[in-house]
Each structure stands twice: as C-alpha cells, then as structure tokens.
Amino acid sequence: MIGFAPQLAIRLALLGLVVVILQVSAVAQIRILGVNADIVPLAVASAGLLCGSLNGAALGFFAGLFVDMTLIQTLGVNSLLYLAIGYTAGRLRELRDPQGAVIPMAVGAAATVIGVGGYALMQFLLGVDAPVSFLLVGQVLLTVFVNTFAAVPTHALVRRWLLPGLPDDPRRRRRRAYTTGGLSPLSRA
C-alpha cells in the first residue's frame, strides 16, 4: 500500500481539480454516439490503480464532492460513488496487481458502470421521479462503451502525471534500467 506522501497528495489534488473542470467545461459538451464521455470516474480509477486504495478513495471522495459542489447537486452522492471506484481500483492493484494493455479499459468500463449506474440507482432511491426505461439503460450502456475507449488515453495521462510522485517500485526501476540503455548488459557489448 502506498502511504501518504506530500508530493503525491499535491499531484492528486491538482489532478482532481483539473479533471473535474475539464469534464464540466469541455468533455460534457462533446457528444459521441449521442452520449458524453465522463472522465472523472476514469481518472479516479486510474489513480486507484496507480496509487493504491487509500489514495484512490481520497481522490474519489474529493473529486465527487467537487462535482456535486460545481453542479449544485445533493452533496455526497458522487463522493460515495467515486470513493467506491477509487478504493476498488486500488484494492485490485494491491491484491492482484494486474498488468496488461486492456486493464485500464476493463477498469474504466467497471468504473463507469459503478459511476453512471450507481448514480441512476441513487437518484431512484432518493426519489427522483424518472421512469426506468430501455432508453435509460441504452444510454448507460453507450456511456460505458464510449468510456471504455476514453479510458486508455485518460489512464496514460494520469499515469504520466502521477508517476513522478510515486515511490519507485523495483519492477519499474528494473524495466527503466534496460530501456534507458545505461545498465543493460547488451550496451556493454
């Protein structure tokens, strides 16, 4: 588990701020297949995957709170959902440490299901009078589909931003040593 580090905390806070502003100011206005991508759950899930459950949960909570504040919605709804996303992604890293190109896509899809589906469910529980229709289910599925593809660039950008703040793990150090050439046995030949 990655503990509290001031540099990482600052990077996470800036990430949350920028992602939410980007989402509400730009991404929410771009329609693909009739729906909007939602990069906030994707960024939270990526942060969880890279930084662990605690950092993921904390980012999720504050990003959700900022979304609720910005859109003047009932506070706590998105905090709860994004905290669940960040924590679950973080636990996945801590317990399984999955590697592979499709992991960000799979985690992004799961994060969107929790984010969008959970929001719809909570609205119904809170008594928002909206009929459950196939249209709604269709929109949720389309959003998951669009977000699955948006997860790859989002994860790459989040990774690029957070990496300098993360403690060096041995596997990454080993990989970098080979790719940079200096310590590779092949370079000596």
Next chain:
Amino acid sequence: MYDAKTVRRRRAVLGLLVVSSLILLTASFGQSGGPLSSIQRGVVEVVSPIQEGASRALKPFRDLFGWVGDTVDAKGENEDLRKERDELLGEVAQSKNALLENRQLKSMLQLDDTAELAKYRPVTARVNIRSSLVLAATLNIDKGSSAGIRVDQPVITGAGLVGKVAVVGRGFSVVRLITDPRVRVSAVTQSGRTGVVKTAAGNPRDLIMDGTRATDRVDEGEMIMTAGTMSQDDELQSLYPPGIQIGRVTRVDEPGSDSQEVHLRPFVDVGRIDFVQVLTEAANGNRPVS
C-alpha cells in the same frame, strides 16, 4: 502482506470517508437554503471565473470534436432532411401568403416581434458548464441574482425552450433543462390539443407529451409550444409564457387510447448551447393574448 496497523489505518480512513459522504448526503438532501447550500454557492462563486476561463479556452477543442460529430451525424440526417425539405416547400408557399397578411395586420395593430419578447425582459447569459449526467441535466450560466434572475424563470434560445432556473447565486445560475425528469411544461399542439411535456428518461432528443385525451388527434410533424397559463386563478400561473416553441412530434404511441403518448424532438439541442436568454418577467400572468 500488510501489517495489522496498515490494515486498521486503511479501514479507518475508508470508514471516515464513507461516513462523511453519508452525513453530507443526509444533510444536503432536499435542502435549498441551509448552510451547506450556502457553502456550495460560495464555492461555485469562487470557481466560476476559472470554469468560465476554461470553457472559453477549450472552445476550439469542443468545436473540433463537435465538427467531427456533426459531419458523421450530417450524413445520416441528409436523407431525412431532403424529404422534409420537399414537404416544406409546399408549406412555404402557403406561409408566405400568411406572413404578408400577418405583417399587414400587425402593422395595423402596432405590434412587432421584438416588443413581443422584450416584454418578458430577457437577460442574455453565457453557458459555462453543463452536467453530463443522464438523470440530472443542468447548465451553469454566468448571470445571477445581480442581473435580476430568480428561481423558476424560463430559459430560452432562439430555437425554443431550454428549461428553467433552478438555483441562483449572485453571479451565476443553474438551469434545469427540459430533459431533466423534474421539469414539466404545460404545452399545446398546433391544432390546440393540450398536455404536459416531460422527458423520456435517458434520451435528450426525445420528450413525451402526456395527458392528452383519447379523442385528441395529434399528427406526426405537428409543432408543440408552451401553453402558458390556462387557469384564471393567479395561484395556478404557468412558469412559461405561451407560444415558446418546444419541439416537433416524431411519433404517437397507442394513438386513440387513454394511454396515448406523443413523442417529440426538442428544437433545442441541449448538448450544444453557448448562450441562453432568461425571461425575468411574466407578462399578463403568462396568459395567451386572447
């Protein structure tokens, strides 16, 4: 594996965050004027300039993506629009005659279109941010109570009805769109059938007109407008002035039955609005001119 202390700390932080979320949810649910609401408005006042700047700076990117999307959509719509054009050409000839007649009559009565809208004291505002959530369709605009905007005032664009004001701060307002399940609008068809327009959940391009009678015949292609205040009782005043365009009928489910449902496509594309007008005054109790 992690030691017991680490596990305890993780659980404690998680528990704290969950409890905080639940406390916030309980405290802010259904409240519009409590201390949390004031904090929320304060935060929005502070971040509004940042969002406005970001919104303007990112406009070229939005336009670029919008252009790509529009090109794809345009191909599909081309065929439909050709058919519609052919139908409309016939109607244009009739309308031209009616327009000439109308101008003459208006000049006789000393009425004009600008005065028509001006009596509602419209305030033009820029859209800063919008929610992308399926069940909560809102826009934040850059004008608030200092510009005379109040809760429940109608919001329009040149294309038609957008929604109504839900929350007002000093320098911002939140507009609840017609595609939000909490917005209902009393409406009337071109042929005079009345009903209530609401969202068909999940699709911002599909609204439903409910409450029509089994004997009411509504045809595909008919235009739906706001009905205004139908009652003589001032307490039952409509929020919306009469005659604001809402959309065009796309299909009617179970026509001629009690559960007849009229589907319409809104004229306003709520996903692409940059400016809106808030009608800050009601004229004649929003009653149609008889």
